[in-house]
Amino acid sequence: MSVARTAWLIARKDLxxxxxxxxxTNQVVPxxxxxxxxxxxxxDANTDVLELVAPGLVWLATMFSLLLLxxxxxxxxxxxxxxxxMRVAGVDARGIFFxxxxxxxxxxxxxxxxxxxxxxxxxxxxxxxxxxxxxxxxMISATCGLAAVGTLYGGLAAGSKGxxxxxxxxxxxxxxxVLIGATRAVESALGTGxxxxxxxxxxxxxxTVFAVAFGVGGSLAFGPxxxx
Amino acid sequence: MTTLDPKTxxxxxxxxxxxxxxxxxxxxxxxxxxxxxxxxxxFGLVLSPADVNQGESVRLLYIHVPTIxxxxxxxxxTAVASGMYLFTKKHSLGWDRLAGASAEIGVAFVGxxxxxxxxxxxxxxxxxxxxxxxxxxxALLFVTYIGYLAVRRLGGSHEQRAKxxxxxxxxxVLLIPLVHWSVVIWRSLHQTASVLDxxxxxxxxxxxxxxxxxxxxxxxxxxxxxxxxxxRALAMEDMLEDRGLxxxxxxxxxxxxxR
Numbered sequence: 063m064s065v066a067r068t069a070w071l072i073a074r075k076d077l078x079x080x081x082x083x084x085x086x087t088n089q090v091v092p093x094x095x096x097x098x099x100x101x102x103x104x105x106d107a108n109t110d111v112l113e114l115v116a117p118g119l120v121w122l123a124t125m126f127s128l129l130l131l132x133x134x135x136x137x138x139x140x141x142x143x144x145x146x147x148m149r150v151a152g153v154d155a156r157g158i159f160f161x162x163x164x165x166x167x168x169x170x171x172x173x174x175x176x177x178x179x180x181x182x183x184x185x186x187x188x189x190x191x192x193x194x195x196x197x198x199x200x201m202i203s204a205t206c207g208l209a210a211v212g213t214l215y216g217g218l219a220a221g222s223k224g225x226x227x228x229x230x231x232x233x234x235x236x237x238x239x240v241l242i243g244a245t246r247a248v249e250s251a252l253g254t255g256x257x258x259x260x261x262x263x264x265x266x267x268x269x270t271v272f273a274v275a276f277g278v279g280g281s282l283a284f285g286p287x288x289x290x
Numbered sequence: 291m292t293t294l295d296p297k298t299x300x301x302x303x304x305x306x307x308x309x310x311x312x313x314x315x316x317x318x319x320x321x322x323x324x325x326x327x328x329x330x331x332x333f334g335l336v337l338s339p340a341d342v343n344q345g346e347s348v349r350l351l352y353i354h355v356p357t358i359x360x361x362x363x364x365x366x367x368t369a370v371a372s373g374m375y376l377f378t379k380k381h382s383l384g385w386d387r388l389a390g391a392s393a394e395i396g397v398a399f400v401g402x403x404x405x406x407x408x409x410x411x412x413x414x415x416x417x418x419x420x421x422x423x424x425x426x427x428x429a430l431l432f433v434t435y436i437g438y439l440a441v442r443r444l445g446g447s448h449e450q451r452a453k454x455x456x457x458x459x460x461x462x463v464l465l466i467p468l469v470h471w472s473v474v475i476w477r478s479l480h481q482t483a484s485v486l487d488x489x490x491x492x493x494x495x496x497x498x499x500x501x502x503x504x505x506x507x508x509x510x511x512x513x514x515x516x517x518x519x520x521x522r523a524l525a526m527e528d529m530l531e532d533r534g535l536x537x538x539x540x541x542x543x544x545x546x547x548x549r
Binding site for chain 1: 376430433434436437440441444453454457458460461464465468469471472473475476
């Protein structure tokens with residue numbers, strides 16, 4: 063079976079499980095929503111400040127939710143030893159990696175749209191039409207990077223007990239460039255503060271390079287990391 | 291199962307036979323490092339002049355600069371050793387232990403750099419921390435390698451540990467340029483006039499430069515001494531684990547035999 067075919071099957075399987083189990087709608091989305099509300103508490107519900115920092119808070123909430131989603135995505139595999147079974151059956155590790163990345167990326171994208179909507183409602187953020195292309199491009203490239211890093215370290219942390227705590231320690235420093243880049247790019251797209259629309263595109267290039275680097279690096283490293 | 295046979299853990303046997311991590315070479319390096327440190331203290335605290343702008347706080351840089359140099363050196367060694375473990379045919383655990391020992395020392399020295407840097411920053415800039423590109427990258431480097439060390443302690447066989455940490459070690463190297471690139475454009479975009487001059491504008495006179503040079507030599511020797519001892523200590527730890535397993539197995543077999 064080709065890598066693309068494996069990836070497609072795994073992504074479809076993951077999304078189908080999520081669709082049926084409703085863990086995302088029942089737990090992850092509410093968690094992300096609560097995060098957005100408590101950011102409001104922490105910043106004293108000051109709408110001037112909130113509007114200014116909204117892009118950063120959206121991405122921060124995305125990253126916290128990423129940790130939950132990754133754990134969820136791998137507990138599905140690890141509980142029945144499915145990862146080991148697939149490896150023993152000779153399934154290409156790159157296929158598993160890309161399948162997981164695609165599944166995770168699609169879930170993240172849905173979440174990001176909801177979080178952006180929450181920022182509009184709760185923080186008084188406005189979305190302008192001329193920044194729409196930049197906004198969508200940023201979201202897609204940032205999400206691919208996040209999904210690649212999340213899957214890579216999720217695979218490492220999956221399996222034996224006591225490893226779940228390792229996931230945030232490995233993931234958060236690794237996605238720091240995405241947090242910086244995606245926040246600035248969304249600031250440009252929304253026109254928050256003094257951000258110019260044209261400034262956003264150099265961040266998109268960073269996010270794309272990040273996604274490609276961890277996509278390629280991850281597909282090579284994933285096999286050795288999950289083989290035990 | 292290779293772990294059942296202690297002889298397969300290559301270099302460990304030779305280290306074990308002496309029951310010490312010291313050799314003639316480490317002793318010589320240790321003496322040289324002590325001597326160089328003495329010189330550093332003499333030059334750094336007594337012979338070198340105070341800076342025109344920074345005053346006495348400039349002396350902190352004689353630790354700050356050499357420690358970050360050693361930290362970079364140790365992360366380069368970790369990366370190279372990780373690559374050597376993965377891409378050489380023998381997959382020698384010696385490379386893995388060198389990578390681990392070097393990363394431990396690197397983390398300790400980055401921590402020291404940040405600490406000394408914060409003290410220097412408070413005295414010179416008036417603040418402990420500046421969100422400038424170099425500082426931010428260094429802080430992320432620190433956290434990344436703490437993560438690497440955590441991965442090393444995940445358990446499993448020595449070979450599992452070696453492969454896993456070598457892969458994570460190489461991924462960390464992939465991350466460094468991306469982190470650096472992102473913080474460089476971030477800070478250059480958001481540069482405000484109020485930001486203090488991070489170059490510090492050091493008027494380097496000859497004695498100062500020489501003191502810094504001694505510092506780099508002294509700390510490099512210290513690194514060499516530490517990494518040799520630590521690599522051997524890690525080999526001994528691996529040996530101890532293998533032996534412990536052997537003894538436990540022998541005991542169980544003996545129990546079975548007496549019955």
